[in-house]
Amino acid sequence: MATQLAPVPQVTTHGVQREARGWTSWITTTDHKRIGIMYMVTTFVFFCLGGVEALIMRLQLGAPNNTLVTPQTYNQLFTMHGSTMIFLFVVPMMAGLANYFVPLMIGARDMAFPRLNALSYWLLLAGGIVFYASIFWNPPEAGWTSYPPLSSINFTPAGGQDAWIYLIHLTGISSILGAVNFYATIANMRARGMSWGRLPLFIWAILTYSVLIIFAMPVIAAAVTMLLTDRHFGTHFFDPANNGSPVLWQNLFWFFGHPEVYIMILPGFGIVSEILPVFARKPIFGYKAIAAATVAIAFLGFLTWAHHMFTAPIPEAVLVFVMLSSFLIAVPTGVKILNWIATLWRGTVEFKTPLLFCAGFIGLFLIGGISGVFLAVFPVDWQLNETYFVVAHLHFVLVGGSVMTIFAAIYYWFPKITGRMLSEGLGKLSFWLMFVGVLATFLIQHVIGLDGMPRRVYEYDNIGNLELYNQISTVGSFILGLGVLVTIVNVARSLKVGVVAGPDPWKANTLEWFTSSPPPVNNFDTVPQVRSVEPMKDIRREIERRTGGAPASSAIVPAGATQVGV
Numbered sequence: 001m002a003t004q005l006a007p008v009p010q011v012t013t014h015g016v017q018r019e020a021r022g023w024t025s026w027i028t029t030t031d032h033k034r035i036g037i038m039y040m041v042t043t044f045v046f047f048c049l050g051g052v053e054a055l056i057m058r059l060q061l062g063a064p065n066n067t068l069v070t071p072q073t074y075n076q077l078f079t080m081h082g083s084t085m086i087f088l089f090v091v092p093m094m095a096g097l098a099n100y101f102v103p104l105m106i107g108a109r110d111m112a113f114p115r116l117n118a119l120s121y122w123l124l125l126a127g128g129i130v131f132y133a134s135i136f137w138n139p140p141e142a143g144w145t146s147y148p149p150l151s152s153i154n155f156t157p158a159g160g161q162d163a164w165i166y167l168i169h170l171t172g173i174s175s176i177l178g179a180v181n182f183y184a185t186i187a188n189m190r191a192r193g194m195s196w197g198r199l200p201l202f203i204w205a206i207l208t209y210s211v212l213i214i215f216a217m218p219v220i221a222a223a224v225t226m227l228l229t230d231r232h233f234g235t236h237f238f239d240p241a242n243n244g245s246p247v248l249w250q251n252l253f254w255f256f257g258h259p260e261v262y263i264m265i266l267p268g269f270g271i272v273s274e275i276l277p278v279f280a281r282k283p284i285f286g287y288k289a290i291a292a293a294t295v296a297i298a299f300l301g302f303l304t305w306a307h308h309m310f311t312a313p314i315p316e317a318v319l320v321f322v323m324l325s326s327f328l329i330a331v332p333t334g335v336k337i338l339n340w341i342a343t344l345w346r347g348t349v350e351f352k353t354p355l356l357f358c359a360g361f362i363g364l365f366l367i368g369g370i371s372g373v374f375l376a377v378f379p380v381d382w383q384l385n386e387t388y389f390v391v392a393h394l395h396f397v398l399v400g401g402s403v404m405t406i407f408a409a410i411y412y413w414f415p416k417i418t419g420r421m422l423s424e425g426l427g428k429l430s431f432w433l434m435f436v437g438v439l440a441t442f443l444i445q446h447v448i449g450l451d452g453m454p455r456r457v458y459e460y461d462n463i464g465n466l467e468l469y470n471q472i473s474t475v476g477s478f479i480l481g482l483g484v485l486v487t488i489v490n491v492a493r494s495l496k497v498g499v500v501a502g503p504d505p506w507k508a509n510t511l512e513w514f515t516s517s518p519p520p521v522n523n524f525d526t527v528p529q530v531r532s533v534e535p536m537k538d539i540r541r542e543i544e545r546r547t548g549g550a551p552a553s554s555a556i557v558p559a560g561a562t563q564v565g566v
């Protein structure tokens with residue numbers, strides 16, 4: 001008996017809705033796709049700002065005893081840079097990608113709460129504006145971790161520190177509202193047949209990202225509110241002179257801060273798990289193991305925050321517990337890496353740009369993961385804490401991890417969002433510049449750290465090879481910057497002259513490729529019945545069967561259905 005794999009009309013709509021035009025239609029929109037685009041464009045602008053701040057710092061460090069910037073400006077630069085990259089780029093960029101693709105991948109027509117979704121975006125923008133407005137007065141300078149007493153009113157009376165607090169409040173509320181919305185959407189609005197066991201792995205990642213945000217963000221919100229009242233309303237939560245405790249801040253901050261790392265990286269894992277099987281032309285290896293590992297990493301992530309506090313006065317038994325639980329996270333992470341490699345193994349691998357960024361991610365993230373295991377050994381951390389070894393580690397995780405996967409996502413999904421392909425030539429050039437740039441910038445920083453150069457210093461003496469090493473790092477950072485620029489040029493060019501993509505240019509597996517590129521306002525006219533983890537593969541097979549093996553592109557699309565085909 002022939003199995004019915006054809007798209008089964010589930011919900012009929014009222015024809016194709018017309019897309020509103022003009023800038024007011026963007027400001028008032030509640031369409032998840034437009035909100036997603038606004039998220040992505042805004043956060044990319046912040047990425048560029050954070051990148052310029054990084055390059056100014058690298059210029060300053062390009063020569064020993066350099067005087068390009070003052071010590072205070074340097075402090076402001078690394079504070080703005082770290083806070084921007086985390087709160088205004090990686091976390092909300094993942095929310096932007098999820099906004100655009102969660103409804104499409106699960107076969108829904110929008111998010112569960114479209115107006116709340118718009119509010120999330122506007123809160124994010126408000127946070128960014130409030131934070132960057134501080135550059136006209138006095139930017140914050142206590143680092144992205146804002147430890148008291150550095151962040152107390154005595155040390156940093158300027159309003160910039162308060163702007164940092166509002167940044168956390170506004171982007172935090174934005175993230176929480178977004179997370180609730182993703183959770184509600186995924187839990188309730190999946191296409192018929194998309195059971196939990198058939199959820200795309202990107203969706204598993206966003207679900208976990210959302211749960212992490214819901215548990216971690218309120219803690220930092222409370223902490224920064226306490227900091228605010230310490231600064232302005234006479235409380236002494238973190239003030240040691242009045243029986244307050246700076247270590248309390250560290251506990252609250254890192255209870256949020258370590259899960260924040262997974263908030264930044266798990267969606268990237270999800271992106272890689274979507275892209276690899278498409279370009280290896282093979283099903284993902286170990287779907288269940290990857291989904292389970294995602295949840296395991298998230299859970300373990302809540303047990304390890306004190307590995308950021310190994311130099312604080314903490315009982316040794318706790319240090320040992322934290323060290324061991326940190327090691328434990330390497331297990332599910334290793335499971336994922338093995339599964340990704342197994343997916344590529346003996347596949348018909350097509351080295352297109354999205355795959356290159358995924359492969360680059362695996363290599364770079366592995367380096368960051370391994371240096372992380374070193375740092376989790378607390379006697380080692382006692383030596384390396386606050387040195388460039390830590391700067392190297394965190395950038396391999398965040399640039400090698402989050403940035404690489406975000407670029408993979410840009411190259412993979414740009415055709416869906418705009419209807420046009422990015423240039424492969426420029427894409428590959430961008431990848432190689434970025435890959436070499438990351439290695440040149442950050443690999444040598446392990447050595448700089450082992451040689452004892454502390455982080456967060458604006459100058460250094462030329463002891464040993466420090467000058468040479470820092471020059472390599474600075475040159476590397478500009479190569480990396482150039483790589484980013486090539487992608488910006490690629491995007492600008494393709495918006496005008498890119499090859500028209502069609503609905504499914506990669507012959508991919510998930511439902512966003514079922515609809516046209518860009519998708520209509522209502523996403524789908526018919527939502528297909530889902531029968532496996534790879535519904536588009538089923539649909540293509542069914543079409544080929546019906547047309548007697550003819551290529552799917554010549555298939556006749558069932559009446560009322562959005563275009564299917566390749």
Ligand code: HEM
Binds near residue numbers: 083090142394398403
């Ligand atoms: C684009 C390439 C990047 C370069 C060249 C770069 C460079 C730097 C430099 C020079 C510092 C200051 C080191 C110090 O003095 O202690 C720094 C700190 C930092 N960076 Fe980056 N960075 C880059 C990308 C990123 C990204 C993408 C993220 C996060 C997603 C990030 C997160 C941080 C954080 C959290 C700090 C610590 C800030 C602090 O000490 O308060 N960076 N980076």
Ligand SMILES: [Cu+2]
Binds near residue numbers: 257261305307308
């Ligand atoms: Cu951590």
